[in-house]
Amino acid sequence: MTTARMIRITEFGSPDAMRLETAELPPPGPGEAQVRQTAVGFNYIDVYQRKGVYPLPLPTGLGHEAAGVVEAVGPEVADLEVGDRVAYMNAGLGAYADIRNVPAAKLVKIPAEVTDEQAASLLFKGLTAQYLLKKTHAVQPGDMVLVHAAAGGVGQILCRWAKALGAEVVGTAGSAEKCAIARAAGCDVAIDYTDPDWPDRLLKETGGRKARVVYDSVGRDTFLKSLDCAAPFGLVVVYGAASGPAPAIEPELLNKKGNLFLTRPSVFPHNADPATFRANAADLFDAIAAGMVKVDIGRRFPLAEAAKAHRAAESRATTGAILLLP
Template sequence: MNPSVMTRRVIQLDAFGGADVLQLREEPIAPPAEGEVQLRQVAMGFNYIDIYQRSGKYPLPLPTGLGHEAAGVVESVGHGVTDFQVGDRVIYMNAGVGAYADRRNVDATKLARIPDGIDEIMAVAVFFKAMTAEYLLHRTYPVKAGDIVLVHAAAGGVGQILSRWAKGLGACVIGTAGSDEKCRIAREAGCDHAINYSQEGWVERVIAASEGRKAHVVYDSVGRHTFLGSLDCARKFGTVVVFGAASGPAPSIDPELLNKKGCLFLTRPSVFPHNADAAAFRANADAVFQALRKGWIKPSVSARFPLDKVADAHAMAERRQNAGSIVILP
């Protein structure tokens, strides 16, 4: 390869499957096009959607890159870019797949600045997850003081942020997790009660924790294992939010069941439509960084993997060995 040509290291896959389909390649990278910036990426985030896309559960056109978020430093800017300059520290999570790379050209409208006092690794450890929590807590169901909130997988990356942020908003937070150790982590993350959903009778224990009042909103990222129980944990006119499927897709139901369970509201939202507009994305990012400064979000990094060991990061997550975020470093 011509030594004068700028290159990058990037993870790509040509087929769906296990973690072994992830391939590290070196390839040329062009200068940024009009409206783009070129980033030297300092840290990349890992999210469970990466596994869904790698495995083909959420299929992508092949061949493809992987990864949705990264933080880095602007190295060059394309024509027409006025919002950023060389040396700016920035972050993104909605620029399309391909974040698993040490350099990347990104549409400038997809970037937000990282405030002073927050380093790139800590920012990327929470950003995608916190942006998920932001829309769940403020738009899918606007949580207010006095609400009872049920968070499944409360020891996970999103779960910890949801729990602590909801607590900061004045809610009573009930968390569930898949082991007693993870229940301990959920309590440390702000849950008033933490219940092991791998044990029989977890629904009854959730209801008892709310003194029979049940939850105003249930945030369910587990899916198949918890979904039907989630319907039983929501109060009359309550909201059940399915935003993931860690244990498999939630079972299909007859809509009449929602009526029988108490005229429930059921929704399956996504972070990306809530951040499709540049102004909205940057305002939501500001809300995340403000919550970080208030201590409502506390970065928790379970593990760091170099780019050439990204398959090990996927394997750890699939074994559910991480309680908190996984960060990938170039």
């Protein structure tokens, strides 16, 4: 038996609800691999689940993605070996750990061109960007795309990748400093969305041109104004709620705003089966190797300081990705 350290919660609440625990980890069972984790990715959904916005059965672990090295494989695992570098992003809650057993079908091998920290910080966010840019709307050269929270982890990936695909990229962020980061990540125009008149400023900067697709992860504070920034027959994609859930609207409003389309997708259905997940991950890893997708790691925290990582994220005091190091 191996001793594992993990973060768990027994009640929903503040970051202080997270506790570092130890437990004996059995050998991997049939179809499982035991992974010694080297880097754990943070995603804002972790905050929602800790707070109970997305309720989970308690007690529970937290975290959706990590990278590490295979230390053992269970029966019926034919495609992994001890020593393989692997990553995952949807293998059941509990990524906030130093070692764990993971279904082998949920693991993808990390190519030599990608580091463990890149994989852990980019897999969830990168696969989110991948489906948004390739499937929810297949971005074409010349498209104008609007990215909210463009200085954040997913936002920066979206901006860089969309720019590499030939799009004109405009973005919003929560401060002048973050707007500068968004421009460095590929935004042709970046506007502070804390200014109540940000849509007017954005349209002035674009000469009145509106976006073919709007990627909105902010939700409540931006959603209604996102509708004003979409071109006729454009698409508004709500894929997060950093400021709170987007308000409900009457369908007729989409007609009045320009025959718009509205969708609320998720990364998990786009990677629901092993073959699709691994194909999408290969596309992402190729983009990383080609320099189309990069990661700016804003902060690194020891696993035991997961509460500090959550506080930093909720205060919006960070830019780029957050990593937990076991």
